[in-house]
Amino acid sequence: MPDSTPLPNNITDFAFLQGVKVIDFTQFEAGPTCTEALAWLGAEVVKVENPNRGDPGRRLRPNKPDNDPYYFHILNANKKSMTANLKSEDGLRIVKDLIAKADVMIENFAPGAVERLGLSYDVVKEINPGIIYAQIKGFGEGSPFEKNLSFDMIAQACGGTFSVTGDADGPPTRPGISIGDTGTGMVMAITILGALYKKQQTGEGHRLQVAMQDAILHYMRIPFSTQGLTGKAAERGGSKVPGIINAPMGLYPCAPGGPNDYVYIMTSRANPEHWDRLLKLVGRDDLIGDERYLTPADRVEREPEVDEIIANWTRGLNKIDAMKAIGEAGIPAGAVLDTDELNNDTTFDERGVMQTMVHPVHRPFKMPSWPVRVDGKAARIEASPMLGQHTDDVISDWLGLNEEAIKTLKSDGAVA
Amino acid sequence: MPDSTPLPNNITDFAFLQGVKVIDFTQFEAGPTCTEALAWLGAEVVKVENPNRGDPGRRLRPNKPDNDPYYFHILNANKKSMTANLKSEDGLRIVKDLIAKADVMIENFAPGAVERLGLSYDVVKEINPGIIYAQIKGFGEGSPFEKNLSFDMIAQACGGTFSVTGDADGPPTRPGISIGDTGTGMVMAITILGALYKKQQTGEGHRLQVAMQDAILHYMRIPFSTQGLTGKAAERGGSKVPGIINAPMGLYPCAPGGPNDYVYIMTSRANPEHWDRLLKLVGRDDLIGDERYLTPADRVEREPEVDEIIANWTRGLNKIDAMKAIGEAGIPAGAVLDTDELNNDTTFDERGVMQTMVHPVHRPFKMPSWPVRVDGKAARIEASPMLGQHTDDVISDWLGLNEEAIKTLKSDGAVA
Numbered sequence: 001m002p003d004s005t006p007l008p009n010n011i012t013d014f015a016f017l018q019g020v021k022v023i024d025f026t027q028f029e030a031g032p033t034c035t036e037a038l039a040w041l042g043a044e045v046v047k048v049e050n051p052n053r054g055d056p057g058r059r060l061r062p063n064k065p066d067n068d069p070y071y072f073h074i075l076n077a078n079k080k081s082m083t084a085n086l087k088s089e090d091g092l093r094i095v096k097d098l099i100a101k102a103d104v105m106i107e108n109f110a111p112g113a114v115e116r117l118g119l120s121y122d123v124v125k126e127i128n129p130g131i132i133y134a135q136i137k138g139f140g141e142g143s144p145f146e147k148n149l150s151f152d153m154i155a156q157a158c159g160g161t162f163s164v165t166g167d168a169d170g171p172p173t174r175p176g177i178s179i180g181d182t183g184t185g186m187v188m189a190i191t192i193l194g195a196l197y198k199k200q201q202t203g204e205g206h207r208l209q210v211a212m213q214d215a216i217l218h219y220m221r222i223p224f225s226t227q228g229l230t231g232k233a234a235e236r237g238g239s240k241v242p243g244i245i246n247a248p249m250g251l252y253p254c255a256p257g258g259p260n261d262y263v264y265i266m267t268s269r270a271n272p273e274h275w276d277r278l279l280k281l282v283g284r285d286d287l288i289g290d291e292r293y294l295t296p297a298d299r300v301e302r303e304p305e306v307d308e309i310i311a312n313w314t315r316g317l318n319k320i321d322a323m324k325a326i327g328e329a330g331i332p333a334g335a336v337l338d339t340d341e342l343n344n345d346t347t348f349d350e351r352g353v354m355q356t357m358v359h360p361v362h363r364p365f366k367m368p369s370w371p372v373r374v375d376g377k378a379a380r381i382e383a384s385p386m387l388g389q390h391t392d393d394v395i396s397d398w399l400g401l402n403e404e405a406i407k408t409l410k411s412d413g414a415v416a
Numbered sequence: 417m418p419d420s421t422p423l424p425n426n427i428t429d430f431a432f433l434q435g436v437k438v439i440d441f442t443q444f445e446a447g448p449t450c451t452e453a454l455a456w457l458g459a460e461v462v463k464v465e466n467p468n469r470g471d472p473g474r475r476l477r478p479n480k481p482d483n484d485p486y487y488f489h490i491l492n493a494n495k496k497s498m499t500a501n502l503k504s505e506d507g508l509r510i511v512k513d514l515i516a517k518a519d520v521m522i523e524n525f526a527p528g529a530v531e532r533l534g535l536s537y538d539v540v541k542e543i544n545p546g547i548i549y550a551q552i553k554g555f556g557e558g559s560p561f562e563k564n565l566s567f568d569m570i571a572q573a574c575g576g577t578f579s580v581t582g583d584a585d586g587p588p589t590r591p592g593i594s595i596g597d598t599g600t601g602m603v604m605a606i607t608i609l610g611a612l613y614k615k616q617q618t619g620e621g622h623r624l625q626v627a628m629q630d631a632i633l634h635y636m637r638i639p640f641s642t643q644g645l646t647g648k649a650a651e652r653g654g655s656k657v658p659g660i661i662n663a664p665m666g667l668y669p670c671a672p673g674g675p676n677d678y679v680y681i682m683t684s685r686a687n688p689e690h691w692d693r694l695l696k697l698v699g700r701d702d703l704i705g706d707e708r709y710l711t712p713a714d715r716v717e718r719e720p721e722v723d724e725i726i727a728n729w730t731r732g733l734n735k736i737d738a739m740k741a742i743g744e745a746g747i748p749a750g751a752v753l754d755t756d757e758l759n760n761d762t763t764f765d766e767r768g769v770m771q772t773m774v775h776p777v778h779r780p781f782k783m784p785s786w787p788v789r790v791d792g793k794a795a796r797i798e799a800s801p802m803l804g805q806h807t808d809d810v811i812s813d814w815l816g817l818n819e820e821a822i823k824t825l826k827s828d829g830a831v832a
Contacts, residue, residue, distance in 0.1 A: 014610065015614070016611055016614040017610055017613060017614075018614075029638070037603075037606055041606070041610035042610070056686075068645055070644035070645050071641045073641070073644075074640060074644070075637070140763070140764075140767050140769065141767060142766050142767055144740070144763070145739070145743065148748070149748050150748065151682055151748055153655075153657070153682055153750070154680055154682060154748050155750070156750075157667075157750035157752045157753070158750040158751060159753070159758075160753055160754060161592060161593050162655070162667075162676075162678075162680070162752045163676045163752055163753065163754040163755070164592025164593065164754075164755075165581065165589065165590070165591050166582070166589065166592075167589075171655070171667060171675075171678060172655075172675070172676055172752045173581065173582065173583075173589065173654060174654070174655040174656075175577065175591030175592070175593060175595075176577060176579075176580025176581040176591070176650075177577050177580065177591060177636055177639070178635070178637075178638050179591075179593060179595060179599075179635065182634070182637065183595075183599070183602075183635070184787075186602040186603065186606065187786070187787055187788050189606050190453055190457070190605050190606055190609060191457070191786075191788040193606060193609035193610060193613065194430065194433055194458070194609060195432055197433060197609065197612055197613055197616065198431070198432040198433075198434075206790050206791055207791050207792070208788055208789070209789045210787055210789070211769075214764070214767075214769045214787040215788075217764070217769065217770070217784035217787060218598070218784055218786070218787045219593045219594070219595065219599070220593055220755065220784070221490045221594075221783070222445070222487065222593070222594050223593070223755050224784060225487045225489070225490045225783075227756060228486035228489075228490070228781045228782070228783065229484055233676070233754035233755050233756035233757070234754065234755045235675075239569075239578070239587070239588070239589055239590040240590075241569070241590070251578075251587060251588065259587075259588070259651075260578075260579045260588055260649070262573075262578075262587060262588055263573075264569050264570055264573040264578070266567055266570060323561070323574075324560070327561065327564045332564070332565050332567055332570050333570065334566070334569070334570035334571070334572075334573035334574040335573060336574075336578045336588045337573070337574055337575070337576055337579065338576060338580075338649035339576055339579070339580075339639050339640055339643040339650045340643060340649035341649070342575075342576050342633065342636075343640075343643055347556070347558045347559050347560070348556075350558045351556050353627075353630045354633070366644070367637070367640055367641075367644065368633035368636070368637060368640060370603070370607075371600075371626055371627070371630040371631045371633060371634045372604055372606075372607040372624055372626040372631075373624070374622050374623070374624055375622055375623050376623070376625075
């Protein structure tokens with residue numbers, strides 16, 4: 001909810017989904033990342049949490065202060081939190097009353113859990129036939145692993161990303177980004193938004209289901225196109241791209257030689273002049289036209305030599321200077337940046353893409369906001385909610401109950 | 417567009433965005449993946465391509481047959497294609513007439529190119545004030561690299577994913593999935609859908625902009641939460657997750673020892689019984705309660721020993737049997753699957769998540785469809801368009817021009 005702090009002129013509150021009510025039973029990352037996107041677009045997202053420890057992504061420790069709240073903050077900005085005891089009759093009833101008012105309900109409990117809570121699609125659509133009921137699971141219906149729990153690493157292993165990541169002659173490797181979680185949240189957000197668009201015309205509800213393993217296939221489509229071409233499993237190639245026969249291409253070491261001091265260089269097969277330009281830049285004009293290195297195929301054959309010609313020059317520069325010089329010579333290049341370097345690059349702050357969450361309890365925390373800007377402005381980040389912070393507000397706003405009635409619900413243990 | 421082939425009962429045409437018109441100037445992957453999602457949700461997506469070689473992602477070779485069309489197929493299913501010569505006066509005029517009828521225009525040309533074509537936001541909003549004008553670039557406004565070209569690898573290097581991928585003591589590594597491209601397309605699709613929702617109420621247009629480097633930060637949020645916690649750059653840890661102090665966790669080798677014969681096992685710190693269960697499963701009941709391995713911290717200290725205890729058992733099983741057995745023991749586990757294994761798993765076909773594109777020219781091609789199912793059904797895949805296949809249809813449907821007028825446009829070289 002917008003607060004009254006004056007905004008810098010690069011930040012605003014997106015109001016695209018103003019008035020859209022989302023009742024959010026999600027936890028950890030795959031679900032919360034979906035509803036956070038909806039919140040940034042202006043929807044009212046209410047997390048329904050158990051009164052004890054809430055979303056386990058909060059990493060609350062009973063009787064100890066929070067020591068690791070950033071995982072929760074980064075995935076739950078701009079949302080509300082209410083607590084409800086779904087195992088009490090009154091708690092379940094109040095949640096059903098809220099569901100009756102919602103446009104979207106979403107959950108990513110373990111397989112079978114939402115049904116055991118008494119909130120299966122069949123029950124919910126009786127309460128609210130126009131609801132968009134969204135579910136995220138690890139594996140799809142009919143998969144031999146349908147009933148298994150999943151986490152990002154499990155989903156990535158089973159979805160193929162490990163198989164295409166790592167050195168050609170080394171073991172499969174985990175991509176360090178949680179594409180099984182956030183990647184799944186994004187495709188679900190897209191589908192919810194499609195359903196909301198239609199619902200605005202017709203009032204119709206739908207059941208949406210995605211499995212994390214299935215969602216990963218969507219991000220694996222380039223390897224699948226390789227599979228389509230070759231009829232064989234797509235391979236991994238370190239920082240080269242198997243299937244692109246070209247050199248130089250890949251990571252080259254830079255000064256001062258730290259763990260991320262590398263620059264990615266990508267000469268293009270479609271632009272044969274890239275090689276000559278690069279030779280000029282690295283001071284090896286003498287090799288321009290040299291038959292040993294003339295075509296991409298020649299250079300691939302002599303790849304270690306070619307890489308050394310380039311590395312001999314990159315080692316003398318820091319990665320930013322290398323990236324600049326190569327880019328100015330008209331050849332695509334990118335420095336390998338780590339989170340600290342990205343955090344310190346104030347150009348992200350200038351366009352509102354990085355913002356600082358100001359929280360009532362924890363120290364200020366700089367994090368990425370929604371990366372797409374609207375009319376030149378980024379979505380304002382607001383603090384993630386304290387557990388149950390909005391219980392009274394939501395019950396009062398959505399259901400019109402008064403203080404007295406809320407007090408009764410609390411004393412009955414229905415909400416906390 | 418729906419054709420008349422009878423559909424299997426697990427597949428349908430989503431109609432969420434029926435009537436929404438998208439004029440699509442995108443190429444390669446970051447843009448096309450965005451508009452393909454909109455097409456799968458039911459929008460009418462018209463690719464506007466140059467008459468010569470079209471979207472370079474088609475990989476057309478002048479005077480030679482297509483030998484690598486799968487990259488294009490996988491990113492351009494369910495779209496239409498028209499050709500227009502944007503450098504001719506009549507070609508540009510006809511495209512402007514189409515823009516006047518569109519709900520969304522999207523482009524991912526090199527920086528400055530759309531302005532040089534005469535289709536900047538200022539020009540376009542004069543033609544159509546209600547348009548949603550979406551742009552994808554490599555780097556954001558104000559970045560020192562604002563004018564640089566970007567490709568997925570460059571964006572990933574500069575967006576941080578390399579820095580968190582690979583062995584702890586090895587170089588940064590490219591994740592084998594194109595999160596810089598498809599990941600960017602997804603956040604743009606979400607934002608376009610948000611804007612469309614609002615436009616349905618108010619008719620208002622907006623300019624949406626995203627940089628691939630910025631979009632990657634969104635997928636890097638778990639490393640950024642680590643940065644928030646520690647104040648230091650997030651690290652890479654092979655297939656372990658730096659920051660999660662626990663063992664056993666990671667990849668374990670399986671029979672028969674092929675490049676992807678591994679199973680990921682993830683015991684949980686929150687579930688101390690996982691370790692005992694695993695010992696029982698691997699036939700090492702004798703170690704239950706052994707003080708050397710009692711706590712997660714003990715096991716991390718003796719990680720090579722712990723890993724060997726587990727690997728000694730996994731090496732005797734194939735990865736699917738290992739995953740099943742570990743999963744049945746109640747411990748999260750996932751086999752590392754490659755594209756060929758995923759391609760051969762017919763449970764994806766059964767839920768419509770994998771489908772075969774039947775194309776008029778190229779051989780049938782199995783590919784992932786949109787991963788989210790609606791009311792139990794997946795979105796039907798239709799063939800990607802031939803270059804200019806729908807030129808006449810679109811001009812006639814959108815602008816009401818007759819055959820004669822279209823013939824004139826063609827003879828003038830405005831369209832092809």
